[in-house]
Amino acid sequence: MGSIRVLPDVVASQVAAGEVVERPASVIKELVENSLDAGAKSLEVEVRGAGSVLLRVSDDGSGMDREDALLSLERHATSKLTSAADLATVRSMGFRGEALPSIASVSEFVLRTRQASASAGTEVVVKGGKIVAVREAGCAPGTTVEVNSLFFNVPARRKFLRSASTEAAHLDRAVETVALAFPGVAVHYRRDGRAVHRLPAATSLASRVADLYGAEERAALLEMPEAESQGVRVSGLVSRPGATRADRGRQFFFVNGRAVENVFLSTGLREAYRQMLEPGRHPSIFVHIVIDPQAVDCNVHPAKREVRFRHGAEVRESLRSAVEAALRQARADWLQPVRTHLTARIEPSAGYGSATRPFRVAHQPELPRPVMPESPPDPPGGPRTEGATPRVIAEEFRLVGALSRRYLLLEGGEGLVLLDQRAAHQRILFERLQRGVAGGGVAVQRLLAPAVFELPAREHEAVAGSLAVLAAAGFGVEVFGGRALKVEALPDFLAGRDPQRVMEEFAAAAVSGGAARLRGQAAEEVVRRAVARLALDEGGAKDEREQRALVTQLLACQLPYCDPDGRPVMLQFSWRELERKFGRD
Numbered sequence: 001m002g003s004i005r006v007l008p009d010v011v012a013s014q015v016a017a018g019e020v021v022e023r024p025a026s027v028i029k030e031l032v033e034n035s036l037d038a039g040a041k042s043l044e045v046e047v048r049g050a051g052s053v054l055l056r057v058s059d060d061g062s063g064m065d066r067e068d069a070l071l072s073l074e075r076h077a078t079s080k081l082t083s084a085a086d087l088a089t090v091r092s093m094g095f096r097g098e099a100l101p102s103i104a105s106v107s108e109f110v111l112r113t114r115q116a117s118a119s120a121g122t123e124v125v126v127k128g129g130k131i132v133a134v135r136e137a138g139c140a141p142g143t144t145v146e147v148n149s150l151f152f153n154v155p156a157r158r159k160f161l162r163s164a165s166t167e168a169a170h171l172d173r174a175v176e177t178v179a180l181a182f183p184g185v186a187v188h189y190r191r192d193g194r195a196v197h198r199l200p201a202a203t204s205l206a207s208r209v210a211d212l213y214g215a216e217e218r219a220a221l222l223e224m225p226e227a228e229s230q231g232v233r234v235s236g237l238v239s240r241p242g243a244t245r246a247d248r249g250r251q252f253f254f255v256n257g258r259a260v261e262n263v264f265l266s267t268g269l270r271e272a273y274r275q276m277l278e279p280g281r282h283p284s285i286f287v288h289i290v291i292d293p294q295a296v297d298c299n300v301h302p303a304k305r306e307v308r309f310r311h312g313a314e315v316r317e318s319l320r321s322a323v324e325a326a327l328r329q330a331r332a333d334w335l336q337p338v339r340t341h342l343t344a345r346i347e348p349s350a351g352y353g354s355a356t357r358p359f360r361v362a363h364q365p366e367l368p369r370p371v372m373p374e375s376p377p378d379p380p381g382g383p384r385t386e387g388a389t390p391r392v393i394a395e396e397f398r399l400v401g402a403l404s405r406r407y408l409l410l411e412g413g414e415g416l417v418l419l420d421q422r423a424a425h426q427r428i429l430f431e432r433l434q435r436g437v438a439g440g441g442v443a444v445q446r447l448l449a450p451a452v453f454e455l456p457a458r459e460h461e462a463v464a465g466s467l468a469v470l471a472a473a474g475f476g477v478e479v480f481g482g483r484a485l486k487v488e489a490l491p492d493f494l495a496g497r498d499p500q501r502v503m504e505e506f507a508a509a510a511v512s513g514g515a516a517r518l519r520g521q522a523a524e525e526v527v528r529r530a531v532a533r534l535a536l537d538e539g540g541a542k543d544e545r546e547q548r549a550l551v552t553q554l555l556a557c558q559l560p561y562c563d564p565d566g567r568p569v570m571l572q573f574s575w576r577e578l579e580r581k582f583g584r585d
C-alpha cells in the first residue's frame with residue numbers, strides 16, 4: 001500500500017510558510033519586496049501587537065486586475081520568472097511565487113488592489129489559506145495587503161514567537177533595511193498607532209541615513225568614493241575610525257538592492273579596518289554593491305538572506321579597497337588643517353624658553369613626504385623671529401605641554417587635543433616596523449659591539465626562521481650556534497635599546513602568535529605584539545624636542561588616530577564642547 005501522498009495546496013503552503021515566514025518581520029519583508037517589484041514610490045507600513053495582531057503594507061505600485069489578484073495567491077504563481085534560465089538574471093526581489101500563498105495560509109488575510117487604469121479594485125479575503133470572499137472594492141491605485149492574527153491556525157508557531165519587544169525590534173530592522181535599500185522610496189512606518197518613521201523620498205543614501213538615524217550618526221560616517229573594479233560597483237557609507245559600535249546593528253550590505261549576509265563582505269570590511277578596531281567594536285556600514293546578476297546566486301536561502309558569489313574574493317577585495325579609500329581620504333582631510341597649523345603656526349610654549357626652532361614637519365627626512373606646501377607661508381605680521389612671545393590666534397596650533405608625563409596637550413584651531421604618548425609611540429613603531437617587514441627599507445644603526453646571547457629553543461627557532469624578514473626590517477641578526485644569536489645592527493628607531501630585550505620581545509611575540517615564520521598577516525601580528533611591549537614604557541618624551549618629534553612622526557603615519565590595537569591616540573575637545581561643559585553655551 002502506497003504511503004506517499006501529494007499534499008493538498010493549503011498544507012503545502014503552511015509547510016512553505018515555515019521557511020518563508022519565520023516571524024512577523026519576514027511578512028513585512030516579503031510584502032514590501034512585492035511592493036518594490038511593483039514599482040512603488042511610496043510605502044506605508046503599519047503593525048500592531050508586535051505583528052501578531054496586524055501587519056499591513058500599502059503601496060502605490062502597479063496593482064493587479066481581478067484575475068492576477070486571484071492567481072497571486074496560488075502556489076508558484078509569479079509574474080517575475082517564466083523559466084529556470086531566468087533565475088540567472090533575475091533582478092526582482094521575489095521570484096518563487098511563494099510568499100503570498102504562504103502568508104495567506106497562516107493568517108486572516110486581505111488583499112486589496114487596483115490598477116491605475118481600472119475604475120474599481122478587487123478585494124480578496126482569505127482565512128487560513130481558503131478564499132472566503134472575492135469582491136469589487138473602491139480603493140486607491142496600488143495594493144494593500146493586510147495580515148491579521150498571524151499564525152492563528154498554527155499555535156505551535158505562535159508559541160515560538162519571542163517577546164513583543166524582540167519581535168518589534170525585528171520589525172523595525174526590516175523597515176530600516178528596506179528604507180536603506182531604496183532611499184528613493186518614501187516610507188511611513190507606524191507601530192501601535194505611533195509614527196516611528198516618516199521618511200520622505202531621499203536623493204541619496206546619505207540623506208536617507210540622516211533621516212533615519214539622525215544628523216549625528218550621519219556625521220560619524222564617511223562617504224566611500226564610488227568605485228568600480230572587476231565588474232563590481234561599490235558605494236555607500238562607513239564609520240569614521242573611532243566611531244564604532246559595540247554591536248553589528250548598523251551593518252547593512254546590499255547586493256543589487258537586496259539585503260544580504262555574506263562572509264566575503266564581512267571579511268572585506270574587517271580587513272579594511274584591521275588595525276582600527278578595538279576588540280569587541282564594529283564599524284557601521286551602509287553599502288550598495290551592484291554586480292552582474294549572473295555572478296551572484298540569490299536562490300540559496302529560503303528568505304533570500306544569503307547570497308553566493310561566483311567570484312567571492314573579487315567582491316571582498318572591491319569592498320575592502322572602497323572602505324580603505326574612504327579611510328585614507330578621511331585621514332587626509334583630518335590631517336590637512338592640523339599640518340597647516342603645525343608647519344605655519346606652531347609656537348614654542350611659554351615654558352620652554354626662546355631658543356626653540358619653529359616646528360616643521362618637512363625636516364624629517366626619513367618620513368614619507370607629507371602633503372603640504374614646500375615652504376610654509378609666514379604668519380601674518382611677517383616672518384617669525386626667534387624669541388617671539390607666544391600669541392594666541394584662533395587658528396593657532398601649539399604644543400602646550402605634557403600632562404603627567406603621559407599625555408601631551410596641543411591647542412589647535414578647533415580646540416584642545418589630548419595625545420596619549422604611549423599610544424602614539426606604538427603607532428609610530430608599528431608603522432615603521434611594518435614598512436620594514438614589507439620590504440620598505442629602513443635605516444640601520446650598527447651596534448658598537450655585536451651582542452651575542454641565547455634564547456630558549458622555540459624562540460630561537462622563530463627568529464632563525466625569519467632572518468630574511470628581520471634583515472628587511474633593519475635587524476642585523478644571525479644564528480650563532482645551537483641556541484645563540486648574534487645581533488650586529490638594529491633599525492635606527494630602536495637604536496639605544498638593549499638588543500637582547502628587543503629580540504626576546506620579537507621571539508616571544510612570534511611564539512605566542514603561533515607563527516613559525518614572520519610572513520604576511522602573521523608578521524604584522526607579531527610586529528603589533530612586539531611593538532606593544534617595546535613602546536615607551538613609562539614617562540614619555542623627556543623634553544620638548546622629543547615631544548615635538550613624537551607629534552611630527554605621528555602625523556606622518558598612515559593611521560595616526562589609533563594605536564595598532566585600535567585604541568585612540570588622540571582625543572579632541574572642540575571649543576564648543578568645552579564651553580558647553582563649563583555651562584557657557
Ligand code: ADP
Nearest residue numbers: 034038072078079094095096097098099100143
Ligand atoms: P513572487 O514575489 O516571488 O513573485 P509572491 O507570492 O510574493 O511571489 O507574489 C506573487 C505575485 O503577485 C507577484 O509575482 C506579483 O505579480 C503579484 N504581487 C504581489 N504583491 C504585489 C503588489 N504589492 N503589487 C503588485 N503585484 C503584486
Ligand code: MG
Nearest residue numbers: 030034094099
Ligand atoms: Mg514576493
